[in-house]
Amino acid sequence: MKRELFDIPEGVIYLDGNSLGAPPKHVAERMQEVVKHQWGTRLIRSWSEGWWEAPQRIGDRIGRLIGAAPGQVVVGDSTSVNVFKALMGAVKGTDRTEIVCDESTFPTDGYIAQSAASLAGLKIRAAHPSSLDLTDETAVVLLNHVDYRTGALNDMRALTEQAHEIGAQVVWDLCHSAGVLPIELDALNVDFAIGCTYKFLNGGPGSPAYIYVPHEKQAGFDNPLSGWNGHREPFAMQPSYEPDPGIVRARVGTPDILSMLALDAALDVWDDVDLAELRQRGLALTALFREHVRKLTSLEIITPEARGNQISVRCPDAKAVMDELIARGVIGDHRPPDILRFGFAPLYVTDEDAITAAEVLAEITR
Amino acid sequence: MKRELFDIPEGVIYLDGNSLGAPPKHVAERMQEVVKHQWGTRLIRSWSEGWWEAPQRIGDRIGRLIGAAPGQVVVGDSTSVNVFKALMGAVKGTDRTEIVCDESTFPTDGYIAQSAASLAGLKIRAAHPSSLDLTDETAVVLLNHVDYRTGALNDMRALTEQAHEIGAQVVWDLCHSAGVLPIELDALNVDFAIGCTYKFLNGGPGSPAYIYVPHEKQAGFDNPLSGWNGHREPFAMQPSYEPDPGIVRARVGTPDILSMLALDAALDVWDDVDLAELRQRGLALTALFREHVRKLTSLEIITPEARGNQISVRCPDAKAVMDELIARGVIGDHRPPDILRFGFAPLYVTDEDAITAAEVLAEITR
Known part of the structure; x- marks a missing residue:
């Protein structure tokens, strides 16, 4: 196309x-501009000339591709780190006892789920999306939208409804579906989603991942990685952590600007798709x-x-x-x-x- | 110079x-080579032509600047995320009850320490490096080598000994000291250290941070962010997490290659310093x-x-x-x-x- x-x-x-x-061809040139002008000429000043807000701005660009209205997606960290944020956020304060993880998942999701379950004092149970056997002990289900091995597409609507019927939350991994087909996170009332940007979105090797936390979940979302970028007033340098009221609370540390702005450039080709x-x-x-x-x-x-x-x-x-x-x-x-x-x-x-x-x-x- | x-x-x-x-002037050109040739021409093949091992290779380059022999430093993630790894690793399995955090710390260290303490079921106590009041309840002390506000240099040798005397571990934040003065992590028996690379090391805006885990601590180091990059056999895609025996276990997700290779280029100027x-x-x-x-x-x-x-x-x-x-x-x-x-x-x-x-x-x- x-x-x-x-x-x-x-x-x-x-x-x-x-x-x-x-x-995309223009990414190389954009990187020159970023390194020579933004970093080289503007130096520290670039942080207040677009860098600081880049994770939200680029998050909104990805939001358009995954059915998320602005203010609900933020870019940064790796997919694995974002799985951790989403799962720990989902189980915080729960009195349910298990995390269910897609047994066919790309391994890192399962590895992180094991750690999250251990830290939060829950059990982990692997199950195939076709037979999740959710119960009222299930706090959250971690699912892949498209299976990395087989390419199989899971039914996001049906599985999200299945989880919600029993009062469980769902975290969708969009690594293999973002940039493949229309996704409707808002319309399907998805609780959390995460994904990488270096596959079909062409963001570059190891380009930063993203997390989706819908507006209605944000106030209750406790980011276990409570870094200063998620603070309500990061430059006030306050001793205690007070999260930003919105999606910014899902940020952690200083974003990797070169990788992030390469992704930003790469997303240009998506604008009219x-x-x-x-x-x-x-x-x-x-x-x-x-x-x-x-x-x-x-x-x-x-x-x-x-x-x-x-x-x-x-x-x-x-x-x-x-x-x-x-x-x-x-x-x-x-x-x-x-x-x-x-x-x-x-x-x-x-x-x-x-x-x-x-x-x-x-x-x-x- | x-x-x-x-x-x-x-x-x-x-x-x-x-x-x-x-x-450094040559970084822009290197980025062209990375984007156009490594990513553009070699595409996925570059992962087996140097990208995959970059976090360890560049970690060793930083190791030379902080007194760490090869195989003990790995690059990736933000400083905040590495503080989390280090603290969670330090308190895993402890029967002590408190984390002590430098009260004058750059805020993110304190915010992350609060979260780590909460997740691990420990208390957090803020104290000035001049009066830490460590006790046999102190599991770990998180200290800044150079204070971000005042520029004050803390005595790494004395404070590390003070912690060790009472059986506590120490995590040193080197953000403001790496690239400033000789550091001797190995010689001083430091337990963990972390730092950023975008200050005196000139790695670029938000360039990836690093973590130091000395050889003798590696086998016992449980990375709470057990992503697939830290697995013993990442490409075996096994369902359960088995950490690499060495420093690789401190890796998490797919590394941000563009930011990381800009850092790699920037480190060239340090080779003969x-x-x-x-x-x-x-x-x-x-x-x-x-x-x-x-x-x-x-x-x-x-x-x-x-x-x-x-x-x-x-x-x-x-x-x-x-x-x-x-x-x-x-x-x-x-x-x-x-x-x-x-x-x-x-x-x-x-x-x-x-x-x-x-x-x-x-x-x-x-």
Whole structure:
């Protein structure tokens, strides 16, 4: 849809935007401006010329892509740290006894959930989204919108309702769905959401993550990482912590401005993207690749019909096959033990890319 | 000592390197290489071409500046997040009942200490480094090496011994001392240390912080933020968290590579710096400024003789005076209620800068 805006090297079919999105061309120039002018010339003054508020401003830009009205998303820290904030915030003061975590989750969510449960004195229980078995002991459920291995799309509306019916809260991990399809956090009354920005949003390697805390939850949200950036008056240098009344309380320490402003630049390409149209392109690209893989190979496709922008294929010797694919210019990745993953970012992946990738995969696995 | 390597704007006397260090000239070019080549051309492959190990590699570079042998420092996250890791790690499993926090600390350390104490079920007590009153109930003491307001240098050797004598651990905050004077973490048997990299180390706005966990503490160090980057086998995607045996367990989520590699570039200027010589230059510069302020003004200097690279001056209308100083090209900063701060980074501040700054201050406050 916007391939001309991206730097994709000659001869490369890039199907790993679900792991690290490609850079929009103008990001390099913006970084020069940030380093030379904002940092170099303006020096400390830049903190009051846009840097300090960047986490909220960029949070609002992401908010538009995930169905969050302004003032409910803030950017900063890693996904793991934001999972910690969301879970600790969700269980604070609860008299319920368990955190339920998607058993197929990307591991870091589960690792952090274990630590949060331990610190808060709750049990952790792993369950598949298809059979969560929530009870009135469930304080919060941590779910992935799109499964990182299979690409399966979970039903955010149904699962959020299922949690709410029993009085539990839900934390959605949007790492593999933001920038893939329209998301409606506000409309679905989601309690908390977190996500990274370096996959389909193309924010750059390890670009800062974000957290969504809806307006009605903010006053009761206790950030366990009560750093000075979340203080009501950070520059008053008061001895005790008084959180900002709004989303700013989800901030922690001084934000990583270079990574954050690269993300800011990268988000420019999203300003006029119609997410419904993007979704159709993503479905078309993944369907096209799937069709050709089915036609040309006997490999098992494990991605279900309800999916994100990813097709996952079971394949013996997945690592060796992916190495060979990469050697031939088709870049995806693999996950243990035997999964090849192919991500289709509609902003820069073409129909021809999808077809050629399937053909090369067929040649290698023939 | 190395002014020619830095971008300092014409007509500016920059005395705020204690808040945001100036950029070494080559950082902008390095960022181009990182964005265009590493991210743009190599794409996901860069993760196995140096990105993944960057937090340890850059940690070792900082280690040289703070007296830590390799394998004990890792870079990532903000200072606040690293204070949380260090304190939670220090109190894990303790049967002691209090955390003692420097009452003059930069606020975020105190805010985080409050949260850590609350989560771990300990009390928090604020005390001045000169009268800590440690008891056998003290689990850990959180101290600043150099006070952010006054520039006072605390005696790391004496205070560490004082804590150890009573069986308490110590966490040192090096934000205002790294890059100022030789630090000997290993030699002084420090338990934990943390610090930022955007002040005297010139890593860039909000560049990632670091944590020091000495070898003998690593096996017992439980990172409360048990993200996948700290796992023994992160790419095995195992369901349960098994920490890396070494310093890697202090990592959390995916590192912010652009900010981190800007820091990496900035550290190049430190490679051949003799820290003892640097210390002498810092003392000379601050003494020169102090002498001229004393001679030309009647303002009270609150920085004691034992100091970092900073001179702090009490001044009514501190904000208005600093605004005027900045308007005349002398950039320092102010802290409430009435403190002017002037930082002297020997790598790029000259004797002439120090004298002129005192003269301009005298003109304004005459």
